[in-house]
Amino acid sequence: MIPLSRPDITEKEIRRVNEVLRSPYLSGGTALKEFEAKAARVAGTKYAVGVSSGTAALHLILLALGIGEGDEVITTPFSFVASANCILYVGAKPVFSDIDPQTLNLDPKGVQGKITPRTKAILVVHVFGFPADMDEFRRIAAENGVFLIEDACEAIGAQWRGQPAGGLGTMGAFAFYPNKQITTGEGGMVVTNEEEYAEIVQSLSNQGRKPDNSWLTHERLGYNYRLDELSAALGCVQLDRLPEILAAREQVATWYQEELRGVPELNLPQHRLVPGVKPSWFLYVLRFSSREFRDRVAAALTEKGIENKPYFPAIHLQPFYRRAFNYQGGEFPETERAADTCLALPFYNKLRREQIRAVGNIIKKVVGSK
16 A cells, blocks of 8 residues: 555654653643744744644634634635634634636635725635745735735745745744644644734633743633644654755655656646745645546556545535535636546655556556556
8 A cells, every 4th residue: 555645754753752751841841942943944934833733823823813703814715624714713704716727826816806894814825835926915915904824834845936935924824744744743833923923822822821921820812722842842853854854755746747747638736836936745736637537547546555635625615615605616616626636646755766656557547648
Protein backbone atom coordinates (compact mmCIF):
# COMPACT_ATOMS: atom_id res chain seq x y z
CA MET A 1 0.00 0.00 0.00
CA ILE A 2 1.10 3.56 -0.74
CA PRO A 3 -0.54 5.98 1.73
CA LEU A 4 -1.77 9.42 0.79
CA SER A 5 0.52 11.13 3.28
CA ARG A 6 3.08 10.33 5.95
CA PRO A 7 4.85 12.60 8.46
CA ASP A 8 8.65 12.93 8.34
CA ILE A 9 9.90 12.38 11.89
CA THR A 10 13.60 11.88 12.66
CA GLU A 11 15.61 11.08 15.77
CA LYS A 12 16.08 14.84 16.27
CA GLU A 13 12.37 15.28 16.89
CA ILE A 14 12.22 12.24 19.14
CA ARG A 15 15.12 13.47 21.27
CA ARG A 16 13.58 16.93 21.63
CA VAL A 17 10.20 15.55 22.69
CA ASN A 18 11.91 13.23 25.18
CA GLU A 19 13.65 16.25 26.71
CA VAL A 20 10.24 17.76 27.42
CA LEU A 21 8.99 14.48 28.89
CA ARG A 22 11.93 14.56 31.32
CA SER A 23 11.19 18.16 32.30
CA PRO A 24 8.59 19.37 34.82
CA TYR A 25 6.77 21.37 32.13
CA LEU A 26 4.39 19.61 29.75
CA SER A 27 2.45 22.84 29.12
CA GLY A 28 3.31 26.49 29.44
CA GLY A 29 7.08 26.06 29.21
CA THR A 30 9.84 27.41 27.00
CA ALA A 31 9.35 25.16 23.96
CA LEU A 32 6.16 26.99 22.97
CA LYS A 33 7.87 30.39 23.12
CA GLU A 34 10.68 29.07 20.95
CA PHE A 35 8.24 27.57 18.45
CA GLU A 36 6.32 30.83 18.25
CA ALA A 37 9.49 32.84 17.62
CA LYS A 38 10.55 30.49 14.83
CA ALA A 39 7.09 30.56 13.23
CA ALA A 40 7.07 34.36 13.26
CA ARG A 41 10.39 34.37 11.39
CA VAL A 42 9.00 31.97 8.78
CA ALA A 43 5.94 34.20 8.28
CA GLY A 44 7.93 37.44 8.36
CA THR A 45 5.76 38.77 11.19
CA LYS A 46 6.47 40.32 14.58
CA TYR A 47 4.20 38.00 16.54
CA ALA A 48 3.05 34.38 16.57
CA VAL A 49 0.77 32.53 18.97
CA GLY A 50 0.71 28.75 19.08
CA VAL A 51 -2.72 27.14 19.37
CA SER A 52 -4.26 23.68 19.29
CA SER A 53 -5.13 23.50 15.57
CA GLY A 54 -5.42 25.46 12.35
CA THR A 55 -9.16 25.55 12.92
CA ALA A 56 -8.60 27.12 16.35
CA ALA A 57 -6.24 29.63 14.76
CA LEU A 58 -8.88 30.79 12.27
CA HIS A 59 -11.58 30.90 14.96
CA LEU A 60 -9.42 33.07 17.21
CA ILE A 61 -8.46 35.38 14.34
CA LEU A 62 -12.10 36.13 13.65
CA LEU A 63 -12.78 36.73 17.33
CA ALA A 64 -9.74 38.98 17.72
CA LEU A 65 -10.91 41.10 14.79
CA GLY A 66 -14.30 41.55 16.42
CA ILE A 67 -16.21 39.74 13.68
CA GLY A 68 -19.57 38.44 14.87
CA GLU A 69 -23.32 38.33 14.53
CA GLY A 70 -24.62 40.00 11.37
CA ASP A 71 -21.19 40.35 9.75
CA GLU A 72 -20.16 38.79 6.46
CA VAL A 73 -16.83 37.24 5.47
CA ILE A 74 -16.07 36.54 1.82
CA THR A 75 -14.24 33.28 1.23
CA THR A 76 -13.78 30.36 -1.15
CA PRO A 77 -16.08 27.33 -1.44
CA PHE A 78 -13.10 25.26 -2.65
CA SER A 79 -11.24 24.47 0.57
CA PHE A 80 -11.32 22.23 3.60
CA VAL A 81 -14.62 22.89 5.35
CA ALA A 82 -12.99 24.42 8.46
CA SER A 83 -12.19 27.68 6.67
CA ALA A 84 -15.91 28.37 6.28
CA ASN A 85 -17.05 26.72 9.52
CA CYS A 86 -14.94 29.15 11.55
CA ILE A 87 -16.99 32.04 10.20
CA LEU A 88 -20.14 30.36 11.49
CA TYR A 89 -18.51 29.77 14.89
CA VAL A 90 -18.52 33.54 15.54
CA GLY A 91 -22.08 34.03 14.26
CA ALA A 92 -21.05 35.64 10.98
CA LYS A 93 -22.08 34.55 7.48
CA PRO A 94 -19.67 32.95 4.99
CA VAL A 95 -20.22 34.60 1.62
CA PHE A 96 -18.76 32.35 -1.05
CA SER A 97 -17.18 33.61 -4.23
CA ASP A 98 -16.02 31.37 -7.07
CA ILE A 99 -12.46 30.32 -7.84
CA ASP A 100 -10.06 31.00 -10.69
CA PRO A 101 -10.13 27.79 -12.79
CA GLN A 102 -6.39 28.05 -13.44
CA THR A 103 -5.06 28.56 -9.90
CA LEU A 104 -8.02 27.01 -8.01
CA ASN A 105 -7.73 29.90 -5.54
CA LEU A 106 -10.38 32.51 -4.78
CA ASP A 107 -10.78 34.71 -7.87
CA PRO A 108 -10.23 38.40 -7.00
CA LYS A 109 -12.44 39.46 -9.92
CA GLY A 110 -15.49 37.96 -8.27
CA VAL A 111 -14.79 39.20 -4.76
CA GLN A 112 -15.32 42.90 -5.43
CA GLY A 113 -18.94 42.31 -6.41
CA LYS A 114 -19.62 40.38 -3.19
CA ILE A 115 -18.72 43.25 -0.86
CA THR A 116 -21.64 44.83 1.02
CA PRO A 117 -21.92 47.16 4.04
CA ARG A 118 -21.92 44.01 6.18
CA THR A 119 -18.59 42.72 4.83
CA LYS A 120 -15.92 42.76 7.53
CA ALA A 121 -13.22 40.55 6.04
CA ILE A 122 -11.94 38.56 3.09
CA LEU A 123 -10.63 35.14 4.10
CA VAL A 124 -8.21 33.92 1.44
CA VAL A 125 -7.08 30.28 1.34
CA HIS A 126 -3.76 29.34 -0.29
CA VAL A 127 -5.12 26.11 -1.75
CA PHE A 128 -2.72 23.16 -1.86
CA GLY A 129 0.17 25.47 -0.90
CA PHE A 130 -0.14 27.76 -3.95
CA PRO A 131 -0.45 31.40 -2.80
CA ALA A 132 -3.48 33.35 -3.98
CA ASP A 133 -3.14 36.73 -5.73
CA MET A 134 -2.27 38.72 -2.62
CA ASP A 135 -1.55 41.94 -4.52
CA GLU A 136 -5.14 42.08 -5.71
CA PHE A 137 -6.64 40.98 -2.40
CA ARG A 138 -4.63 43.55 -0.48
CA ARG A 139 -5.82 46.24 -2.86
CA ILE A 140 -9.47 45.18 -2.58
CA ALA A 141 -9.28 44.96 1.22
CA ALA A 142 -7.63 48.39 1.53
CA GLU A 143 -10.04 50.11 -0.87
CA ASN A 144 -13.06 48.71 0.97
CA GLY A 145 -11.77 49.03 4.53
CA VAL A 146 -12.07 45.32 5.38
CA PHE A 147 -9.71 42.90 7.08
CA LEU A 148 -7.66 40.45 5.02
CA ILE A 149 -7.23 37.03 6.65
CA GLU A 150 -4.77 34.48 5.26
CA ASP A 151 -5.57 30.82 5.66
CA ALA A 152 -2.01 29.61 5.07
CA CYS A 153 -2.72 26.29 6.79
CA GLU A 154 -1.56 24.48 3.65
CA ALA A 155 1.16 26.93 2.69
CA ILE A 156 3.88 27.32 5.30
CA GLY A 157 7.08 28.36 3.54
CA ALA A 158 5.32 29.49 0.36
CA GLN A 159 6.09 32.91 -1.09
CA TRP A 160 4.16 35.54 -3.00
CA ARG A 161 6.56 37.79 -4.96
CA GLY A 162 9.33 37.18 -2.44
CA GLN A 163 7.14 37.65 0.64
CA PRO A 164 6.24 34.71 2.88
CA ALA A 165 2.69 33.41 3.05
CA GLY A 166 0.95 34.02 6.34
CA GLY A 167 2.25 37.53 6.92
CA LEU A 168 0.65 39.29 3.95
CA GLY A 169 -2.73 40.09 5.47
CA THR A 170 -4.07 41.47 8.73
CA MET A 171 -3.61 38.07 10.36
CA GLY A 172 -2.67 34.61 9.16
CA ALA A 173 -3.04 30.98 10.22
CA PHE A 174 -0.82 27.90 9.91
CA ALA A 175 -1.77 24.29 10.68
CA PHE A 176 0.36 21.31 11.67
CA TYR A 177 -1.84 18.24 11.23
CA PRO A 178 0.18 15.11 10.26
CA ASN A 179 -0.56 15.49 6.53
CA LYS A 180 0.91 19.00 6.45
CA GLN A 181 4.44 19.94 5.39
CA ILE A 182 5.49 20.04 9.04
CA THR A 183 3.56 18.53 11.90
CA THR A 184 3.07 18.78 15.64
CA GLY A 185 0.46 16.00 15.63
CA GLU A 186 -2.31 18.49 16.16
CA GLY A 187 -1.55 22.19 16.32
CA GLY A 188 -1.77 25.58 14.69
CA MET A 189 -0.33 29.08 14.76
CA VAL A 190 -1.68 32.63 14.46
CA VAL A 191 0.73 35.17 12.97
CA THR A 192 0.37 38.94 12.77
CA ASN A 193 2.28 42.23 12.90
CA GLU A 194 -0.24 43.76 15.31
CA GLU A 195 0.66 43.44 18.98
CA GLU A 196 -2.92 44.08 20.09
CA TYR A 197 -4.30 41.22 18.01
CA ALA A 198 -1.55 38.86 19.19
CA GLU A 199 -2.34 39.64 22.83
CA ILE A 200 -6.06 39.07 22.29
CA VAL A 201 -5.42 35.72 20.60
CA GLN A 202 -3.08 34.65 23.38
CA SER A 203 -5.71 35.56 25.96
CA LEU A 204 -8.57 33.89 24.08
CA SER A 205 -6.56 30.70 23.64
CA ASN A 206 -5.84 30.52 27.37
CA GLN A 207 -9.32 30.77 28.93
CA GLY A 208 -9.46 34.55 28.59
CA ARG A 209 -6.48 35.30 30.82
CA LYS A 210 -4.15 38.20 30.16
CA PRO A 211 -0.47 37.21 30.12
CA ASP A 212 0.25 39.29 33.23
CA ASN A 213 -2.92 38.26 35.10
CA SER A 214 -3.05 35.72 37.87
CA TRP A 215 -4.00 32.16 36.91
CA LEU A 216 -7.61 32.48 38.04
CA THR A 217 -8.33 35.97 36.67
CA HIS A 218 -10.25 35.87 33.39
CA GLU A 219 -10.63 39.14 31.53
CA ARG A 220 -12.80 37.81 28.69
CA LEU A 221 -14.63 34.70 27.58
CA GLY A 222 -11.88 32.40 26.42
CA TYR A 223 -11.17 28.88 25.21
CA ASN A 224 -8.77 26.07 25.92
CA TYR A 225 -6.93 26.32 22.62
CA ARG A 226 -3.44 26.08 24.10
CA LEU A 227 -0.61 24.21 22.38
CA ASP A 228 1.24 21.83 24.72
CA GLU A 229 5.01 21.63 25.18
CA LEU A 230 5.36 18.21 23.52
CA SER A 231 3.76 19.50 20.34
CA ALA A 232 5.77 22.70 20.45
CA ALA A 233 9.04 20.82 20.89
CA LEU A 234 8.22 18.65 17.90
CA GLY A 235 7.36 21.80 15.94
CA CYS A 236 10.65 23.48 16.81
CA VAL A 237 12.67 20.74 15.15
CA GLN A 238 10.26 20.45 12.23
CA LEU A 239 10.61 24.20 11.58
CA ASP A 240 14.39 23.91 11.77
CA ARG A 241 14.12 21.27 9.05
CA LEU A 242 11.60 23.21 6.95
CA PRO A 243 13.98 24.04 4.05
CA GLU A 244 15.04 20.39 3.84
CA ILE A 245 11.42 19.21 4.02
CA LEU A 246 10.18 21.62 1.36
CA ALA A 247 13.06 20.67 -0.95
CA ALA A 248 12.20 16.97 -0.58
CA ARG A 249 8.54 17.65 -1.38
CA GLU A 250 9.50 19.72 -4.41
CA GLN A 251 11.61 16.80 -5.64
CA VAL A 252 8.63 14.45 -5.34
CA ALA A 253 6.51 16.95 -7.28
CA THR A 254 9.20 17.10 -9.97
CA TRP A 255 9.18 13.30 -10.28
CA TYR A 256 5.42 13.34 -10.73
CA GLN A 257 5.81 16.03 -13.40
CA GLU A 258 8.37 13.90 -15.24
CA GLU A 259 6.16 10.82 -15.02
CA LEU A 260 2.90 12.45 -16.08
CA ARG A 261 3.97 15.24 -18.41
CA GLY A 262 2.22 15.00 -21.75
CA VAL A 263 -0.42 12.55 -20.58
CA PRO A 264 -3.74 13.43 -22.23
CA GLU A 265 -6.72 14.32 -20.06
CA LEU A 266 -4.49 15.66 -17.26
CA ASN A 267 -3.85 19.14 -15.93
CA LEU A 268 -0.82 18.96 -13.63
CA PRO A 269 -0.39 21.24 -10.61
CA GLN A 270 2.72 22.69 -12.25
CA HIS A 271 0.35 24.22 -14.82
CA ARG A 272 -1.05 26.35 -12.01
CA LEU A 273 2.24 28.10 -11.26
CA VAL A 274 2.23 31.85 -11.89
CA PRO A 275 5.23 34.22 -12.09
CA GLY A 276 6.55 35.37 -8.74
CA VAL A 277 4.96 32.52 -6.79
CA LYS A 278 6.88 29.85 -4.92
CA PRO A 279 4.52 27.12 -3.73
CA SER A 280 4.92 25.05 -0.62
CA TRP A 281 3.93 21.61 -1.86
CA PHE A 282 1.13 20.35 0.41
CA LEU A 283 -0.58 17.86 -1.91
CA TYR A 284 -0.08 16.72 -5.46
CA VAL A 285 -3.51 17.26 -7.01
CA LEU A 286 -4.23 16.30 -10.61
CA ARG A 287 -7.12 17.76 -12.52
CA PHE A 288 -8.76 15.50 -15.12
CA SER A 289 -10.68 16.48 -18.21
CA SER A 290 -13.82 14.83 -16.84
CA ARG A 291 -15.25 13.31 -13.69
CA GLU A 292 -15.43 9.98 -15.50
CA PHE A 293 -11.65 9.86 -15.99
CA ARG A 294 -11.06 11.03 -12.40
CA ASP A 295 -13.30 8.34 -10.93
CA ARG A 296 -11.86 5.58 -13.13
CA VAL A 297 -8.31 6.49 -12.11
CA ALA A 298 -9.32 6.71 -8.42
CA ALA A 299 -10.87 3.23 -8.59
CA ALA A 300 -7.84 1.74 -10.36
CA LEU A 301 -5.42 3.22 -7.82
CA THR A 302 -7.55 2.05 -4.89
CA GLU A 303 -7.68 -1.47 -6.31
CA LYS A 304 -3.86 -1.57 -6.20
CA GLY A 305 -3.71 -0.29 -2.62
CA ILE A 306 -2.68 3.23 -3.60
CA GLU A 307 -4.49 5.78 -1.47
CA ASN A 308 -6.06 8.80 -3.17
CA LYS A 309 -8.80 11.30 -2.43
CA PRO A 310 -10.97 13.78 -4.34
CA TYR A 311 -9.73 17.15 -3.06
CA PHE A 312 -11.79 19.23 -2.37
CA PRO A 313 -15.51 18.56 -2.34
CA ALA A 314 -17.32 21.88 -2.74
CA ILE A 315 -18.12 23.32 0.69
CA HIS A 316 -21.46 24.78 -0.36
CA LEU A 317 -22.64 21.32 -1.46
CA GLN A 318 -21.77 19.62 1.82
CA PRO A 319 -24.98 18.34 3.47
CA PHE A 320 -24.86 20.85 6.31
CA TYR A 321 -24.41 23.86 3.99
CA ARG A 322 -27.16 22.65 1.68
CA ARG A 323 -29.55 22.51 4.63
CA ALA A 324 -28.41 25.75 6.24
CA PHE A 325 -28.25 27.92 3.11
CA ASN A 326 -30.36 26.02 0.57
CA TYR A 327 -27.57 25.58 -1.96
CA GLN A 328 -28.79 23.47 -4.88
CA GLY A 329 -25.68 23.26 -7.07
CA GLY A 330 -24.73 25.52 -9.94
CA GLU A 331 -24.05 28.56 -7.74
CA PHE A 332 -20.26 28.37 -8.15
CA PRO A 333 -19.59 26.52 -11.41
CA GLU A 334 -15.78 26.69 -11.40
CA THR A 335 -15.64 25.30 -7.87
CA GLU A 336 -18.05 22.51 -8.77
CA ARG A 337 -16.07 21.60 -11.88
CA ALA A 338 -12.85 21.46 -9.85
CA ALA A 339 -14.52 19.36 -7.15
CA ASP A 340 -15.65 16.90 -9.84
CA THR A 341 -12.28 16.58 -11.57
CA CYS A 342 -9.48 16.92 -8.97
CA LEU A 343 -7.72 13.97 -7.37
CA ALA A 344 -4.96 13.99 -4.73
CA LEU A 345 -2.22 11.40 -5.25
CA PRO A 346 0.14 9.98 -2.60
CA PHE A 347 2.48 12.79 -1.61
CA TYR A 348 5.06 12.93 1.18
CA ASN A 349 8.76 13.64 1.63
CA LYS A 350 10.04 10.09 1.38
CA LEU A 351 7.93 8.85 -1.50
CA ARG A 352 10.27 6.89 -3.76
CA ARG A 353 10.76 7.32 -7.49
CA GLU A 354 9.66 3.76 -8.21
CA GLN A 355 6.45 4.28 -6.25
CA ILE A 356 5.66 7.35 -8.34
CA ARG A 357 6.38 5.34 -11.47
CA ALA A 358 3.87 2.72 -10.31
CA VAL A 359 1.24 5.40 -9.73
CA GLY A 360 1.98 6.94 -13.12
CA ASN A 361 1.72 3.64 -14.94
CA ILE A 362 -1.78 3.03 -13.59
CA ILE A 363 -2.92 6.52 -14.52
CA LYS A 364 -1.49 6.25 -18.03
CA LYS A 365 -3.11 2.86 -18.54
CA VAL A 366 -6.53 4.18 -17.52
CA VAL A 367 -6.42 7.31 -19.71
CA GLY A 368 -4.95 5.44 -22.68
CA SER A 369 -1.47 6.93 -22.87
CA LYS A 370 1.36 4.82 -24.21
